Amino acid sequence: MSDNLQNDHVIIESPKPVDTTLPMVIYALYLASIVTGGLTALVGVVIAYVYQGKGPEWLDRHYRYQIRTFWIGLLYFCVSGVLMFVLIGFVLWLVAVVWLVIRCVKGFKGLQEKRSPDNLETWLV
Incomplete structure (x- = not known):
């Protein structure tokens, strides 16, 4: 009879906690790209592409947000780079840096x- 009682107990495992370390690292790589000339952002977007679709939906949206941030940021920084010959590019580069910082901070906050x-779909902040 004690065997039957042991079989009646069901062990319920708690859901596995979601590890947000990698998306945080990607946001940090994006911020570091301001001083590395974009090299770390390239590493970050590759990581985002590799891990996209391998987590819960809310985490996958972060990877999508990071991928969009990379491509939109690349466009903004290229346009500001071309316009530096007209001197307005320096102001636009500063605006693009502020844009990148705001998006990364918003991403960090969402992860926390x-x-x-x-x-998610905006080109702004």
């Missing part, structure tokens, strides 16, 4: 709150 980033 275990939710997807706000305004």
